[in-house]
Amino acid sequence: MALGTIAFIAMGWGEEDEEMQEFYIITTFITAIAFSSYFSMATGFGLIEVSVSGVAEPLEIYWARYADWLFTTPLLLLDLALLAGADRNTIATLIGLDAAMIITGLVGAIATEGAASRIAWWGISTGFFVVLLYFLVSSLSGQAARQSGDVASTFSTLRNLVVVLWTAYPIVWIIGTESTLGIIGLTTETALFAVLDLAAKVGFGFILLRSRNVLEQATGAAQAAD
Known part of the structure; x- marks a missing residue:
């Protein structure tokens, strides 16, 4: 994540167009956060133990992961929305659904009432996620289709990346230790989340920022609309 942050700073260094700067700033903050x-999880600060009714051993919960997602996933969606030339209502809807998804997921992770309660919260969080996907592939994709061919193509690639990777998160959660099912262990669960995060943040950033021409077309269309 640190190397991705440095790379994105270097890629945007010297950029003077304020509209294009937005993409570099947002993407850099995603990996910096x-x-x-x-770092907090690696040093033990971002970890707590939660005692759950009916579960013999306390669960180790990386709460810092949810703090990360609460800030970085809306920024990812904002990057997509700016690329698509989305209106404010669409952006607000996506970010609101995303925040609801993360917060209810966090509640599920720290709930102490028992496995059924935790899984119920997971279901609520997943429900918000499904609605978010609907807006992502309908409203936002429809607005992106009005962009130039290169911009629309890059948007489609990033949207598909988000859909595929983000769909894996609730799957890993439900089969991991946080749901109490424990089909996979904590080490495997943590590794899977780390790989997903790297792909969804660093991979996303490189795909978005790799073509200056695409960013110029996206910001040019936005300026023309204004």
Whole structure:
């Protein structure tokens, strides 16, 4: 995450167009926040133990992961929305659904009432996620389709990356230790989340920022609309 942050700073260094700067700033903060989160987890600060009714051993919960997601996932969606030339209502809807998804997921992770309660919260969080996907592939994709071919193509690639990777998160959660099912262990669960985070943040950033021409077309269309 730290290397991704440095790379994105270097890629945007010297950029003078304020509209294009937004993409570099947002994408850099995504990996910078994620780096801070992972550093806190690596040093033991971002970890708590939660005693759950009916479960013999306390669960180890990386709460810093949820703090990371609460800030970085809306920024990812904002990057997509700016690329698509989305209106404010669409952006507000996506970010609101995303925040509800993360917060209810966190409640599920720290709930102490028992496995059924935790899984119920997971279901609520997943429900918000499904609605978010609907807006992502309908409203936002429809607005992106009005962009130039290169911009629309890059948007489609990033949207598909988000859909595939983000769909894996609730799957890992439900089969991992936080749901109490424990089909996979804590080490495997943590590794899977780390790989997903790297792909969804650093991978996303490189795909978005790799073509200056695409960013110029996206910001040019936005300026023309204004």
